[in-house]
Amino acid sequence: MKNLLINIPVICHIPSLQERSEDERTRLVVHFFQEEQERLKRKILISEKLCNFLVNHQFQGNISDLQKSIKAICANAFSETIHEEEMEVRIYHLPTHLLEQMSVDKYEKEEATFVRIDSFEKHELGEKMIQMWEQLLNAYEDLKNKVNSQARFLEIGQDAVRHYYDVLVFEQSYHDARIDAMNSLVMDVLNIVKNAKNIILPVNCAYVLTRMIISTGRNTSLLNQWESNYSKDIQECLQTMSDMMMNESIIADQIIKQIKTATNVSLSNMNKIFLMLNIRMYNKELQGQDTMGIILSHGYSTASSIADAANSLLNHYIFEAIDMPLDTPVEEITKKLNEYINNNMHLKNIILLVDMGSLEEIGDVISDTMNVGVINNISTSLALNVGMKMIQHHDLETILSESCEENQCHYKILSVAKKEKAIAITNDVSVSVSEKLSHLLQNSLPKKVDIKFIEYDYDCLQKNKHDDPLFEKYDVVLMVKPLSLKLKGVRSVSLEDIMNFKDIDILNSIFKPYLDEDEIEEFNQNLLKNFSIQSVMENLTILNPQKLLDFVSESVQNLQLVMQKKFQSRTIIGIYIHICFLVERLVTKTAIEIYENLDDFANNHSDFIEQVNQSFDSMLKNYHVKMPISEIAYLYEYIADDEDERKVANDDEF
Secondary structure, three states: OHHHHHOOOOOOOOOOOOOOOHHHHHHHHHHHHHHHHHHHOOEEEEEHHHHHHHHHOOOOOHHHHHHHHHHHHHHHHHHHOOOOOEEEEOHHHOOHHHHOOOOHHHHOOOOOOEEEHHHOOOOOHHHHHHHHHHHHHHHHHHHHOOOOOHHHHHHHHHHHHHHHHHHHHHOOOOOOHHHHHHHHHHHHHHHHHHHHHOOOOOOOHHHHHHHHHHHHHOOOOHHHHHHHHOHHHHHHHHHHHHHHOHHHHHHHHHHHHHHHHHHOOOOOHHHHHHHHHHHHHHOOOOOOOOEEEEEEEEEOOHHHHHHHHHHHHHOOOOEEEEEEOOOOOHHHHHHHHHHHHHOOOOOOEEEEEEOOHHHHHHHHOOOOOOEEEEEOOOOHHHHHHHHHHHHOOOOHHHHHHHHHHHOOOOOOOOOOOOOEEEEEEOOOOOHHHHHHHHHHHHHHOOOOOOOEEEEOOHHHHHHHHHHOHHHHHEEEEEEEOOOOOOOOOOOEEOHHHHHOOOOHHHHHHHHOOOOOHHHHHHHHHHHHHHOOHHHHHHHHOOOOHHHHHHHHHHHHHHHHHHHOOOOOHHHHHHHHHHHHHHHHHHHOOOOOOOOOOHHHHHHHOHHHHHHHHHHOHHHHHHOOOOOOHHHHHHHHHHHHHHHHHHHHHHHHHO
């Protein structure tokens, strides 16, 4: 029997290092460093950037080559360490032949982020991501079994997405050139769709989506294998969600299509679910578009020019364009129209705007799956008129009849042109936050008003004051600005005042020419709902708002105690907002690091710096961040403004 066993051939396939999952490669890296730690009698701290390189590099000699490289790294680090108990290993400790394979940007400006080998988490990134998706599928099973409602299912899905951001954005900070390159392309696509569909997406959506694409693109990744195993369940879940959220599904499909065009990468069903949940979270009252306009015009760019102008002025993606050289046959035009219809079956109506009477009959020969209306003698003003009615969701017959009636030629002699009335929204965080505030304010109005909403750069206003080009181009009837921006003679309110429902008469007076008394009352009720502290945080930050607000509330209370001061209510709200954005900047590593005379501030206000670090200690530890002195200086200014306003108020009383 023994001889028989010796003569039976056994073929065993051992996967190469690159064929193994990312989690397994990580465990191998940690294991080999632990061996060196035991041999050298030194506790090893490894930079995240070096760990990422070792996990993803393709070693020709597979595992043995990886082990030799780690031995060489530890030898290089050991030769220059001065500590008897621990040593740090960095990118530049790599053997020369590996350093030569790296681009400069991968190891220059290496961040001082180290992980102790002994404290490496057992649950790796892939496992954490899978746990979140399993949570969603379990909630879907409960929905199918009628244990949960649709609202509860979506709530669980949104919680999973928020946790997804925490894991991918805040726990993974190392540099990866693949992610950077793909992230740039994905971000461009998301910006195009955001502007076209007038929707909000979180700042880090492109980054997280990119990580998902790269992770599921690796055949060996745990996430890819898990998605393959549960593909049927995921498909059923996606179909149910698409039925529940048709508008979100349509927009997600457009994003997926454009990413495919830009990167030649096909997104998975999990990617689509992620996109749909993001769109749902940040666009509470998303309204679908059931009517689309198509401009047909002779010339090489005539239709495109009119469509681009109309879409830009309306701030909505309303019109598609088909440019036609004069010799274009009707059959070719018909083919293009039918292709568009087949790709947009969710539409109920199409309005064709044509430049010649001969094209009016084209509607008779295209697909009969939806209603088609045709208007002749296209112009930019006609397109704007039609587009405005489409945005207001008028029915097809009303759009066609009223647009033709209203768009007759007329003239008048122009005197001095009046400036367009505008409401400017600015803040000291970023223009993207101003955009979200603008959407919240516009969504509070019961109907569209003839005032332009402009999201404007804070630094420009702080520098130029009243000489800024904004005031030359527009009649700024109101400015929503932070308290720190002083502009005399400009009617203004702060975000804190809106949230406190203070000086609400200023807002009402702006909109009274456009709204009746009932609409003003509806506007005020919407303000109370949309500008509560919870609602503002849900719309403006990617972090879990309730958890963050709890930490901020506790920290601000601590600060008042140690400073032996009580801040005004509007200042407390302002500090809440300021700190929430500060935490987001810290965890996304975009903190403000420039501050004029920072050394003077550090020397003159060391007591305040200590008070802030003491008061915010619990919050900072929870998010694994440290508050730079530059950010503490901005917080000091905010509190100083509170004291100045209190003094002015007291002087006015006397």
